[in-house]
Amino acid sequence: SAVISQKPSRDICQRGTSLTIQCQVDSQVTMMFWYRQQPGQSLTLIATANQGSEATYESGFVIDKFPISRPNLTFSTLTVSNMSPEDSSIYLCSVVEPYSNQPQHFGDGTRLSIL
Amino acid sequence: AQSVSQHNHHVILSEAASLELGCNYSYGGTVNLFWYVQYPGQHLQLLLKYFSGDPLVKGIKGFEAEFIKSKFSFNLRKPSVQWSDTAEYFCAVTSSSNTGKLIFGQGTTLQVKP
Numbered sequence A: 001s002a003v004i005s006q007k008p009s010r011d012i013c014q015r016g017t018s019l020t021i022q023c024q025v026d027s028q029v030t031m032m033f034w035y036r037q038q039p040g041q042s043l044t045l046i047a048t049a050n051q052g053s054e055a056t057y058e059s060g061f062v063i064d065k066f067p068i069s070r071p072n073l074t075f076s077t078l079t080v081s082n083m084s085p086e087d088s089s090i091y092l093c094s095v096v097e098p099y100s101n102q103p104q105h106f107g108d109g110t111r112l113s114i115l
Numbered sequence B: 001a002q003s004v005s006q007h008n009h010h011v012i013l014s015e016a017a018s019l020e021l022g023c024n025y026s027y028g029g030t031v032n033l034f035w036y037v038q039y040p041g042q043h044l045q046l047l048l049k050y051f052s053g054d055p056l057v058k059g060i061k062g063f064e065a066e067f068i069k070s071k072f073s074f075n076l077r078k079p080s081v082q083w084s085d086t087a088e089y090f091c092a093v094t095s096s097s098n099t100g101k102l103i104f105g106q107g108t109t110l111q112v113k114p
Helices: none
Strands: A004-007 A012-013 A020-027 A031-037 A043-050 A068-072 A075-080 A089-096 A110-114 B005-008 B011-015 B019-021 B023-026 B031-038 B045-050 B056-058 B064-068 B073-077 B087-095 B098-104 B108-113
Touching: A012 A075, A020 A031, A020 A089, A020 A110, A031 B073, A031 B098, A043 A068, A043 B098, A075 A089, A075 B087, B005 B031, B005 B087, B011 B019, B019 B108, B023 B031, B031 B064, B031 B073, B031 B108, B045 B056, B045 B064, B056 B108, B073 B087
Parallel strands: A012 A110, B011 B108
Antiparallel strands: A004 A020, A020 A075, A031 A043, A031 A089, A068 A075, A089 A110, B005 B023, B019 B073, B023 B073, B031 B045, B031 B087, B056 B064, B064 B073, B087 B098, B087 B108
16 A cells, blocks of 8 residues: 655644645555544544645635645645644544545654644 | 444453444445554554445454444454554544545544453
8 A cells, every 4th residue: 555654743833833744655646635633532534635726625624724735646735824732633644546445544643732 | 414433432351352343324325434443653554444245344453344234333343352452443434425535433442451
């Protein structure tokens, strides 16, 4: 399966700042997604990263807060903007490979703490 | 709206005990079903998946799950757990028409005592 690299693996940020998380895949994939896992919670889909166009956001998530880029079939970024302590979470990238009946595979995640 | 419910939040077993983790989903259409596992300090890994066909699916490390359509269930089983199975287990579902949107259950923490 595809190898997914996420950077940074963890960070501690100040309130009001922004952080960009990168997701790099070692092969071309059809779909890329960003999830959030808040402390003690399950995973929630933030958005689908669309190659060459604006991301598709789930209810409760907006582009101004979580801008996403996907310039090609192997790379995407998620920015967490104007961070507050409530944004402290693990952010995960996932991908689906271009074959039928493929599950999503997840990166290691970025553990983000906001002071 | 789709939802996934995992019955047990925290399970403690002794080694060699049998395991069954419950998962029920709410969705009226055709679904794809998954179990993921997250070992301590590691990333989320796929245990097994169901897309169609035989409702009894076998995954890695001796795990299996049975899809019972009439009960909207996809319970995870293992006949004999090992200490190394200590992890968090997530049930997840997508609709067949929108395979991108994974809906996760709350997760079950399994602790296996040696």
